[in-house]
Amino acid sequence: MTNLGVLKVIDPRTAWPDEARDFTPWLANNIQMLGEALGLDLVVDKREADVGDFSLDLLARDLSTGHAVVIENQLTSTDHDHLGKLLTYTGGFDASVAVWITKEMRDEHRKALEWLNERTNTDTHYFGIVIELLQIDDSKPAPNFRLVVAPNDWGKPPPGSPELTEREKRYRSYFQDLIDELRDVHHFTGAKIGQPQNWYSFSSGHPKFYYSTSFANNKRVRAEVYLDCGDTEENKENFDSLFAKRELIEQLFGEELVWERLDNRRASRIAVYRSGSIDDDESALGAIKTWMIEKLLRFRTVFGGGLEPLLSGRSNETS
Numbered sequence: 001m002t003n004l005g006v007l008k009v010i011d012p013r014t015a016w017p018d019e020a021r022d023f024t025p026w027l028a029n030n031i032q033m034l035g036e037a038l039g040l041d042l043v044v045d046k047r048e049a050d051v052g053d054f055s056l057d058l059l060a061r062d063l064s065t066g067h068a069v070v071i072e073n074q075l076t077s078t079d080h081d082h083l084g085k086l087l088t089y090t091g092g093f094d095a096s097v098a099v100w101i102t103k104e105m106r107d108e109h110r111k112a113l114e115w116l117n118e119r120t121n122t123d124t125h126y127f128g129i130v131i132e133l134l135q136i137d138d139s140k141p142a143p144n145f146r147l148v149v150a151p152n153d154w155g156k157p158p159p160g161s162p163e164l165t166e167r168e169k170r171y172r173s174y175f176q177d178l179i180d181e182l183r184d185v186h187h188f189t190g191a192k193i194g195q196p197q198n199w200y201s202f203s204s205g206h207p208k209f210y211y212s213t214s215f216a217n218n219k220r221v222r223a224e225v226y227l228d229c230g231d232t233e234e235n236k237e238n239f240d241s242l243f244a245k246r247e248l249i250e251q252l253f254g255e256e257l258v259w260e261r262l263d264n265r266r267a268s269r270i271a272v273y274r275s276g277s278i279d280d281d282e283s284a285l286g287a288i289k290t291w292m293i294e295k296l297l298r299f300r301t302v303f304g305g306g307l308e309p310l311l312s313g314r315s316n317e318t319s
Helices: 019-029 031-038 080-092 107-119 166-184 232-244 246-253 282-303 313-318
Strands: 007-010 042-051 054-062 068-077 097-104 125-136 142-149 199-203 209-216 220-227 258-260 268-275
Touching (some): 019 031, 019 068, 031 042, 031 097, 031 125, 031 142, 031 199, 042 080, 107 125, 107 142, 220 282, 232 268, 246 282
Parallel strands (some): 097 125
Antiparallel strands (some): 007 125, 042 054, 054 068, 199 209, 209 220, 220 268
16 A cells, blocks of 8 residues: 655745745745746735825735736734725735735635725735645645635636727737746646736746847747836946856857847847747747747746846856
């Protein structure tokens, strides 16, 4: 008979004794795990973001839409105080997603979040998540984000939304196919919802850049590393440092790249292009999707360890 282990749920405070000093920094550094539970690609914009006299634990951004995501942590049972704060932060940052992470979701607070999803602005979505530590016998504990509250129509256009144009429908259909393959086949993203727009961005797992792909102007298609840590000066410094290693990076990538410092913008990009349009036929769009996936996977191979190896260790090994 198969020898099976015993699965245990242990107190999150065994790993994170202090919510502010331990759990919130850990979550900021592992935001992609929360994103997978929500079906979003998230990037952290700020820790301890102020709204009046209160401080939000984490202010994040949904890379697929650019909308704000507020995250309130509580390593105890839910209470009215944190519910009120969650609503304050949602309004203060005009967030499209509000996430309440807790050790235990009391029934009255679960019902309150469900009521908010049913009765409030359909452009705002409320999530309740229980953070667990799972352990099999004496193994290392593993974090688990258990979704207990989510909008019933999550991922569907809200009632009364403007009818999408045919072009928007084509974008949504195309990017839905793209992210489904990237997620299910290549484990590149946790995103689940295609958007009716000409671009889609993905978390890199590193705070200083993310990956993106788009139908650009002049009937061109782009895949890129987008350098944006939130600070213009640091973005340009990072770009210039990477550009100094251009030969190495292009050798690792396998082809020439287009280096765009974008001096009139906060961010910079490193990209590849090909011809193509969302108006192309299905066969051509299939070839574009294959191209996008190939380039994004190559970018992950080169940049997946972050920027520092490219600027130090890896370049030393190559030289």
